[in-house]
Amino acid sequence: MDRRTAKARSTQREEGEEEIVRYLRSPEAIRERCGQLFSWVCEGNSENFACDLTQLGKVADYVIEVIRTEYPNLDIPFHSRWRHFEVGGVRRVANLDPQLVGLSPADKVAAKFDLAIVSVLLDAGAGDKWHYDELETGLRLGRSEGLAVASFRMFCEGNFALNSLPQADAYRLQRLTEAELATGFQANAENPLVGITGRLNLLQKLGKVIVTFPHLFGYHNPRPGNLVNYLLGKSENRQLAATTVLDAILEGLSDIWPGRLEIAGVNLGDVWQHPAINDDGLVPFHKLSQWLTYSLLEPLQELGITITGLDQLTGLPEYRNGGLCVDLGLITVKNPEIFRTSHSVASEIIVEWRALTVILLDLIAATVRDKLGMSSEELPLVKILQGGTWTAGRKIAAELRTGGIPPIQIESDGTVF
Incomplete structure (x- = not known):
């Protein structure tokens, strides 16, 4: 084989690999x-799970009941980090606005992007033993809301920026310490936060990678x-397009x-292996990246951008949506040992x-829309998640188990769930 042939084959292989990554x-x-995997499970091939689609209507009814309780007029916002900043009926982001006075509209949104990106990356499950006491309101908050408010307060105090402004910059994120993060989140031996080291590593790596993608994150500062x-x-x-936002997040x-x-x-991120998958055996999810995408859409709308x-x-x-499906019988567990150990x-x-x-979230969404007589434009998936399946998953978990823990336990390092 001459050099030109070898080079051509190498180029073809590289192009093929790039195409797989894009896919x-x-x-x-x-x-x-x-x-x-859904079809494989429904055909009875899994040793772990089965699906009972006869329960779909019951699950949709439960979700609709929760939606009507939370949003009686069906005016549902996006499922995003911004909802967590409003916990307890406190308009915290409005309290941030005075700190952004004098900035251009785009710079204000840049600050909100800083907040959302840092906060989402800190959002993996906190465990049921951790809480955050908000001095400003006297509220004691746990789980996602507690993580959101803790990160919000750290952000407003300038903990993520060298200039101590409500921003986040590469160089301060790289220098963040576990002690600083633990202090900001009030985490200690008596108030343990799951995966705090993993969370710190994510923020430090965030600080490093944004320097390497200047076309996305800026050439200066x-x-x-x-x-x-x-x-x-x-x-x-x-x-x-919403997918353009996701593409940028996954690239950067x-x-x-x-x-x-x-x-x-190329690091594939939230992509995992399963032997039942054809071709390369890989299953992508990109949960945190899509959660982050949803959380960046509202600030973009503030600039008059229409999201398509x-x-x-x-x-x-994640475990609230997945837990809803298990707790209401849409997913049945074949082996009881699955409930007894963490995975x-x-x-x-x-x-x-x-x-x-x-897949079941798509089916639930279609059933909810059908029962409410609404279109996907009127009630997109991102609103059903908020209204919605995530809230319903938490509600049924609280009804069934002490502390509202999910039905299946996951070994979390703070970087996925």
Whole structure:
């Protein structure tokens, strides 16, 4: 083989690998691969789970009941980090606005991007033993809301920026210490926060990777929030596809995820293996990246940007949505031992549970819309998640188990769930 032939084959292989990476980063791939596992489970092949689709109507009715309780007029906001900042009926983000006086509209949104990105990356499950006492309100908060408010207060105090302003910049994130994060989150031996080291590592890696993608995060004073400028440049006629936001997040943040699968040196992120999958055996989810995407849409709307293609993104395969499906019998567990032990995120049990959740969320959403007589434009998936399945999953968990823990326990390092 001469050099030209070898080089051509090498180039073809590299192009093929790049195409696989692009595919695995797409919502289309998430639905296709999860759909394969869903069909495989429904055909009775799984030792772990079965699906009982006769329960779909019951689950939809439960979700609608929760929606009508939370949002009687069906005016449902997006499922995003911004909802958690409002816990207890406190308009915390409005209290941030005075600190942003004098900034241009785009710079204000950049600050909100900084907040959302940092806060979402700190949002993996806190465990049922941790809480945050908010001095400003006297509220004691746990789980996602507690994590949100703790990160919000740290942000407002300038803990993520060298200039101590409500921002986040690459160099301060790189220098953040575990002691600082623990102090900000009031975490200690008596108030343990699951995965605090993993959370710190994510933020430190965030600080490093945004320097390496200046076209996304800025050539001078790189910040997560500078992503807004890139996205504005991608908009056409004041419209921006939701998948464009996800693409930018997956491109810019893929290297922050620890110990993950790689193709051609590219960190795949929230992508896992399962032997029932054809071809390469890989199942993508990109849960935190999609959660982050949902959380960046509202600030973009503040700039007059219309978000298109919302339902191209998938439902979030995490333990509240997945727990709803288990607790109401849509997913049945074949082996009771699954309930008695905790499982690695990479285990076939968790991969199957998450894949089923993605597909079932689409089915639940379609059933909810049908029962309410609403279209996907009127009630997109991101609103059903908020209204919705996530809230319903938490509600049924609280009714069934002390502390509202999920039905299946996951070994979390603070970087996935």
